[in-house]
Structure formats: structure tokens, C-alpha cells
Amino acid sequence: MTRLPYVRPMQGWWRRNPYYVRYMLMETTSVIVGLYAGILLVGVWRLSQGQAAYEAWLAALRQPWAVALHGFMLLAMLYHAYTWWKVLPKTLPLIHVGGKPVPGLLLSAAGWTATLVISAAVYAAVRWWGL
Amino acid sequence: MKRSNAPIFWSLFGAGGVLSALLAPVLVYITGIGVPAGTGMPSDALAYPRVLAFAQNPGGKVILFAVIALFLWHAAHRIYHCLHDFGVHPGLPTKLLLYGSAFAGSVTAAVLLLKIGL
Numbered sequence: 001m002t003r004l005p006y007v008r009p010m011q012g013w014w015r016r017n018p019y020y021v022r023y024m025l026m027e028t029t030s031v032i033v034g035l036y037a038g039i040l041l042v043g044v045w046r047l048s049q050g051q052a053a054y055e056a057w058l059a060a061l062r063q064p065w066a067v068a069l070h071g072f073m074l075l076a077m078l079y080h081a082y083t084w085w086k087v088l089p090k091t092l093p094l095i096h097v098g099g100k101p102v103p104g105l106l107l108s109a110a111g112w113t114a115t116l117v118i119s120a121a122v123y124a125a126v127r128w129w130g131l
Numbered sequence: 132m133k134r135s136n137a138p139i140f141w142s143l144f145g146a147g148g149v150l151s152a153l154l155a156p157v158l159v160y161i162t163g164i165g166v167p168a169g170t171g172m173p174s175d176a177l178a179y180p181r182v183l184a185f186a187q188n189p190g191g192k193v194i195l196f197a198v199i200a201l202f203l204w205h206a207a208h209r210i211y212h213c214l215h216d217f218g219v220h221p222g223l224p225t226k227l228l229l230y231g232s233a234f235a236g237s238v239t240a241a242v243l244l245l246k247i248g249l
Contacts, residue, residue, distance in 0.1 A: 070163025
């Protein structure tokens with residue numbers, strides 16, 4: 001007589017531990033990255049059609065729900081940037097400087113700093129120098 | 132042994148991850164909040180002549196293409212693997228759909244940027 005093998009149920013596995021919830025949150029930020037690429041792609045498409053089409057795209061972005069959506073997307077992108085640099089040391093081979101391994105936190109900190117510096121530079125470029 | 136295509140997709144995912152970690156927050160703020168809601172940005176920052184000039188500049192084209200294409204490849208790869216974590220076990224059709232969308236989006240972006248001209 002054979003019995004059915006026991007298969008551990010995996011349904012909802014990630015809701016059982018806050019660490020896994022944060023992992024899934026990190027992974028699903030990719031949906032927002034894709035959505036934003038789509039919004040920019042539509043912008044380039046409308047730009048290629050001329051001024052009226054491009055300004056209609058800009059007007060759509062001014063809708064209150066569009067601004068609210070981008071507010072939510074901004075939070076997701078900040079979480080993506082934070083977690084991307086946080087896990088960076090785990091995705092790289094150990095880096096040694098002067099025979100000593102570079103601490104992971106230092107690599108993450110370099111990433112967070114790069115995001116801050118580049119964000120400030122892009123903001124300044126668009127605001128004061130016109131792209 | 133057949134060589135795996137995984138490193139190619141992982142590289143595109145990684146490149147898109149780095150680029151979006153550096154640029155996505157500030158770009159979403161500028162195009163989605165700062166300019167449309169007029170908070171911290173002049174409302175003409177994304178005016179047609181300015182953005183057209185940017186898209187006509189070869190460097191601007193490269194930036195726009197890199198942002199759109201790499202963001203799409205990053206999303207396609209991560210969504211594909213995330214489906215597995217959610218208990219959906221996607222097969223080849225899903226993979227083709229996701230990576231195919233990223234490919235189609237990249238080609239579309241390149242064609243449109245060439246159409247916009249210099």
C-alpha cells in the first residue's frame with residue numbers, strides 16, 4: 001500500500017515572517033519600475049508625435065490621481081533604492097583592500113551616498129540648468 | 132553542455148537595478164510630482180522645446196533609451212522570479228511574455244528616439 005507523500009503547504013509562506021514580507025515588498029517594487037518605464041515610453045511616443053500630443057501627456061500627469069499614483073511610486077522607488085544597496089554586499093564577491101575584507105555596510109553606504117549625490121545633481125540640472 | 136542564457140538576463144536585471152536605484156526616485160519625483168503639482172520645480176521644466184531638445188541630443192537619447200530599456204528588463208526579470216515566490220509557477224509562455232515585452236519596449240523606445248531625429 002502506498003500513501004500520498006506529505007507535501008508541506010507553501011501557501012502564504014511569506015506572510016508568516018516580517019522578514020519575508022519585507023523581501024516580497026522589495027521584489028514587488030519591480031512592478032513599479034516597469035510601470036514607470038511604461039509611463040516614460042508613452043511620453044517619448046507622445047513627444048515623437050509633436051507638441052499637442054506631448055502636452056496632452058503632460059496634462060494627464062497633472063490629474064490628481066496621477067500625482068497620487070506617482071507619490072506611491074516614489075515611496076516604492078525609495079524602498080527599491082534603499083534595499084538594492086542594502087543587499088549589494090550579498091550579491092558581490094568579497095572585496096579585499098590591503099588584505100582585509102571591506103565591510104558590507106561600507107559598500108551599502110557608498111550606494112546610498114551615490115543615490116543621494118546623483119539625485120541632487122539631476123534635481124539641480126533640471127531645475128536650474130534646464131535639463 | 133548548452134550554455135545558459137541566465138547571465139545575460141541577470142546582467143540586464145542588475146544594470147536596470149543599479150540605474151533605477153540611482154535615478155528612479157528623483158525621476159519619478161520630477162516627472163510625476165515636482166512638475167505636475169508644481170512642488171519644488173518650475174512648471175516649465177518639462178516644457179516641449181526643452182524636452183524635445185533633450186531627446187534630439189545624442190547624449191539625451193542614450194539616457195532616455197537606457198532608462199526605459201534597462202528599467203523594463205529589470206522589471207521583467209524580477210517579476211518572473213517573484214511569481215514563483217508567490218506560488219505561481221510560470222512556464223515558458225510567461226517568460227516569453229515578460230522578456231518579450233521588455234524587448235518590444237526597448238525596440239519601440241529606440242525606434243521612437245531615432246524618429247525624433249537630431
